[in-house]
Amino acid sequence: MQDNHNRDEMRDRIIEAALKRFTHYSATKTTMNEIADDLHCSKASLYYYFPDKGTLHLAVLEKAGEAYFTELQKEADRASSAHQALMDMISVRHAFVKKFCRLELFKTLKDKQLDSTGEAFRQARERETALIAAIIRGGVERGELANCDADRMASLYMLSMMGLRFALSDRAFTDDLSDGEFEVVREWQVQLAEIFIKGLKK
Amino acid sequence: MQDNHNRDEMRDRIIEAALKRFTHYSATKTTMNEIADDLHCSKASLYYYFPDKGTLHLAVLEKAGEAYFTELQKEADRASSAHQALMDMISVRHAFVKKFCRLELFKTLKDKQLDSTGEAFRQARERETALIAAIIRGGVERGELANCDADRMASLYMLSMMGLRFALSDRAFTDDLSDGEFEVVREWQVQLAEIFIKGLKK
DNA sequence: TTTCTGACTTTTTTAGTTACAAAGTCAAAA
């Protein structure tokens, strides 16, 4: 019989070590041997807990993503208006993207569009869209926003925000931008959000 | 002394031949020899009129761009409202992008960001932004839109529209999308424009 | 029985290398 407690603990230690390496250097530049060395164990041990590097990478992304959504939800709950909620959301995403850009989210997405990894991303995006839709619905109920197709508007909002990032960066599907670039994207996103919310009012 | 009339005429014939090849196949897949053969002249002749392939490519893009701006201006003048003008603009751009996607605008832009080619693109984008700004100003003067920084809003609008295209296409900085993709981009652009304009109203 | 590892094999990346195609040049002809 297996001891799930110890097993999960070791899994977590591996994920933690990988997260450190991945965020500091980058996922592709990190080898399984380096992670093993950090943990003072053998590479083969890593493969006892994860079938392959891709799965480990995904687990790392999921852990980071979980923290992101928790934070996002917290801010959304605290906000007093849809306007405020969306603005807070931009801040949270900005911090997250800046912190975890070395995790090569876009890069991974680009390759593994089809398999389970791609599916995980799709789910994450849907989850974020659902959160935005909820914020919009809240605004509608409170009379802050005009009645509208909240899901459609949430998708449009998401696409627009993502789009700004691509439109502003010459090397579009690169994960990490310079600090200056991140800031510029943020500014434009705030401006667009402002207009967007106005457009949903009345 | 040189005969500028004949000289320009030959330049035009070359541009025309290149345009045909470029739009049908693509700029990179077209060789100078092919263009020369189409014109029943030698490759060396081409180099008498254009210093290199890049310059010819730029001339072709400029010719296409000129047609684009002419059409754009025509539609803008005809429109009765800022709303209508921006909607018409989307149609014109849609048709243009679809027709000339083989000209490898993005691809070229990506490489030659710094040199004279990049400068030409920057100018073209500014020109388009100025056109949008003029439309917005018209709307403000007519009382259709609230007072605002028209230039800034025009830039934001441009970035958002471009962004949607990138956000929607998995292979972001690729020039030619499938017909279906083009149509999807168009639909989201129309929706965003709708919200955007509402957001600019009082 | 579960966890771990050294030694191993397989796969992927990278850094050359070559061979060909296309870009670009030029002296001389029209």
Next chain:
DNA sequence: TTTTGACTTTGTAACTAAAAAAGTCAGAAA
């Protein structure tokens, strides 16, 4: 002034070999 055939140079795609990293497994350790 314009054109060209014959030329050189440059860029690219297709192989290759070597290295590095991924991934496996029989058996040891706990």
